[in-house]
Amino acid sequence: MAETIAAERRMLTDAEFEAVVGTHYPDICGLEKGELISIARRVRxxxxxxxxxxxxxxxxxxxxxxxxxxxxxxxxxxxxxxxxLFAAALKRVNKQIDRLEKLERRPSQGEIARRALEMKRANQVRHHPSAGWTARGGMRPLPNRGDTVQVDPREVGRVSQFVKSAQVRRDG
Structure with a gap:
């Protein structure tokens, strides 16, 4: 469980408390990387x-x-x-150092690809205006006047049996 600053003051000497008190938020956010490293060394x-x-x-x-x-x-x-107490303070300092190093570090290929994908998805909105008014029902379908071949279903079965018999004779 985290200790309060007052409890830390009671447990630590003045020099130890001076090293630890700067590791609490929001004080730690205002420190530079060099200061954080020196604090980490003392706390360690x-x-x-x-x-x-x-x-x-x-x-x-x-x-x-x-x-x-x-x-x-x-x-x-x-x-x-x-x-x-010192271990918790060191953990806070190390996390802040990692945050600062992450900000300084160049983005990885994965981060670059994710950003490119976000930009692509954000750009997928349509850029052209709508076509405006259109005809109400659209075009009417024209019926096909050509003759369609109507095959008797019994004829289909007869042809299939004929082909099957011819295959047996040929392979046979």
Missing amino acids: DYRDKARDVTRQRRREQRGKAEPRSANPAPSEAGTARKKQ
């Missing part, structure tokens, strides 16, 4: 430090590592939360 260092301290404390609690001090290792919950 803080995250790595919190990760290492958390690992060390867990190892001390399990008895796998020698304690760094005479006192037993405190709970690693606070440093684990810090690590999560």
